[in-house]
Amino acid sequence: MNDHKVMSSVLDVDKIRSEFPALTRTVHGKPLIYLDNGATTQKPLQMIERVRKFDAEEYGTVRRGAYKVSEYSTQLYEEARQKVADFFGAGSKSEIIFTSGTTQAINLVAYSFGKQFVKAGDEIIISNIEHHANTVPWQVLCEERGAHLKVIPVNDEGELILEEYDKLLSNKTRIVAVNHVSNALGTVNPVKEIARRAHSVGARILVDGAQSSSHMKVDVQDLDCDFYTFSGHKMYGPSGVGGLFGKMELLEQMPPYVTGGDMIMQVTLEKTTYARPPARFEAGTPPITQVIGLGASIDYMNGIGMDNIAEYEHQLLEYGTKCLEKIDGLRLIGTAKDKAAILSFYLDCVHPHDIVTCLDQDGIAVRGGHHCAQPTMIRFGVPATARASMSFYNKTEELDALAESIRRTIKIFS
Amino acid sequence: MSYINSELYQQVILDHNRKPRNFRKIEDATHSCHGINPLCGDDVYVYLNVNDAGVIEDVSFEGSGCAISKASCSLMTTHLKGKTVEDARINFKEFQNMIIGTMDPDKEEHHLGKLSLFMGVREYPSRTKCASLAWHTMVGALDRKFDGISTE
Missing domain, CATH: 3.40.640.10 (Type I PLP-dependent aspartate aminotransferase-like (Major domain))
Incomplete structure (x- = not known):
């Protein structure tokens, strides 16, 4: 996907990213793509x-x-x-x-x-x-x-x-x-x-x-x-x-x-x-x-403004949803009309923990497991899910990389 | 994805994940145990048939889990069939020591055979419990842990 330009510029994301030192880290030699914001968020220099x-x-x-x-x-x-x-x-x-x-x-x-x-x-x-x-x-x-x-x-x-x-x-x-x-x-x-x-x-x-x-x-x-x-x-x-x-x-x-x-x-x-x-x-x-x-x-x-944050993260959610929906064998868990920027998903052929380990090799941090919500997992008939949770410092390019890494993972396990 | 990861996800492990061996229940098992890994939700049952001479005549498993836990169960069952209970306990200790990094299968004597494929797990501290769940559950069955075992 190359339609990054469709994102309106509610926020100056590059400037925001420069205010978070953790986002310059590398993991396994790759730039960190941090998508576990539902678990915990990174810290701005100001704080x-x-x-x-x-x-x-x-x-x-x-x-x-x-x-x-x-x-x-x-x-x-x-x-x-x-x-x-x-x-x-x-x-x-x-x-x-x-x-x-x-x-x-x-x-x-x-x-x-x-x-x-x-x-x-x-x-x-x-x-x-x-x-x-x-x-x-x-x-x-x-x-x-x-x-x-x-x-x-x-x-x-x-x-x-x-x-x-x-x-x-x-x-x-x-x-x-x-x-x-x-x-x-x-x-x-x-x-x-x-x-x-x-x-x-x-x-x-x-x-x-x-x-x-x-x-x-x-x-x-x-x-x-x-x-x-x-x-x-x-x-x-x-x-x-x-x-x-x-x-x-x-x-x-x-x-x-x-x-x-x-x-x-x-x-x-x-x-x-x-x-x-x-x-x-x-x-x-x-x-x-x-x-x-x-x-x-x-x-x-x-x-930054909470309304700007909400609007930008909603755009990220819509973009990320489109990216993941195109992947064969991927099932989104949680498709409510009113959603926050969280993408929980399940693959037919790869257990969430293996997804997490494989994505980690590409520098992508997502959560895999029951998310301390086992009754939710039982309701949706899955033992666990992988979850990408976004923040206003994430970019659409990172969601492209996520989709690409998921595709590579599927190839290895199928 | 890469090079480092291919040490963890070796072809044999991927193959056993796709087509797990001895993936069934032994109805008249002499020993069985339920094992869970509460952190990630891996959930297995291990069944054994041990004869009077202490030889494991049949061993199998059922359950759900990640590729590492499933392949570990599968390879364990193929390895233990025909071995004595005493051998199984020795293998358990060797396997444990290998995945926590205190025993190097390339340098030290062991009886793990193909199981040394799991050596790569030691580079992934968060995954060692996935590999060891099968073994803890098997020993739990031998020790008659009727309440099941947990890796936590």
Whole structure:
């Protein structure tokens, strides 16, 4: 395919690529083609430099020291919280809780919301295309509480069947937990509508935003979700930090998830009273440097513009879909009308792990496996898939190279 | 794709992947075990018929997995047929040592024969479990691990 020119120039991709040092790496003597952005994203210099400067010149503990170094560090930490709140459209920065990432954020809600609001006989709804991180915590909660887990089915394209969802909703439903974008298929779920229907029966909704947060404009107030979770390392920020948006009226009613220092109002040997959110949910010294880094990566994405990112990545998706559809024996898994830039595929004659090893020889990094979404794999009747997940720093030429490498792989195994 | 990779995907391995040998269930097996590799989802059953003298009269496998795991199962079954249980355990250790790189089949004595084709796996740390799943499952069957085995 040589119609690269059809891509409109929403972004200056060459300039963007020059801001990501990792993209100049070579693998097995070939230039790296990084297509595992669904797993984790590479880091822009702006973020790397911000973290370096903070650690070198501004680092101190937060919320503890009554001295200049600590006060300044605390100020920067709270400014980063404000950036996250603004980025996701939260009403107040107190509704943003920093965690180690999406997994911990979902566990926090399952534990704390569950403890306060879920009792025997209640029901929790997830979907058939959730990551294990948005499945297992709810299974554990149901087991502990004697509650029941209900699952929204999907059609052959990988879209949630909303009529079936309606049948699952009742006054027993306490919370609905679904992803915004499926990591295994790329499906963009209609979470605003899912939230509306959940609220109509008095249930709450958690949206797992791990795969949407860095690919589209997210406004938690517009979506009207009660909880939204995200991971910094999938947003061009550091690993080890992520977070939770939660509506204050709920957070205020929820007990702490992890206890210890910094989450208390007062401790005596007989009794402890807890701090208000977000401190109540941030026991111990938080990942300070990583939070500062996340703030910088949000500045970086805002500089490009989330609408521009979404538009460009959609063009990449359309281009990549056309490239892969032309390959005989390749089956795309996940063909929803509304999709993020994820191409999950299965070859008749080559197991996904062999695909990954062969593509790696051409410098192409893709993921192969069940993507921590085994129920999704079972639904589509495959043991695993290979997955190319794109970012705004990818180019159409890289997708041509992907298709070419897949063709060579098929030749070897057939 | 290349040169380095051809060491991993040797023709014999590709051939056993396309046409796995002894790919069937032994209904009256004296030993069997279910083996999984949770990281990549490889999933196999190994069946053995061992006689009173401790000789493996028949060995087979079923399941799904990548080319390396399937070819490893297939070649293992062809290699073990007619061998004693004791030999099978020795082969398991030699195979393990070869794929983790502590035994060089070109320089040291071993009893692996054609199985030394899997030497290339040692250059691919993420794939060694694919090659060893067959062997762990076979030993699991001999040790009567009724709950199955896992590479993790």
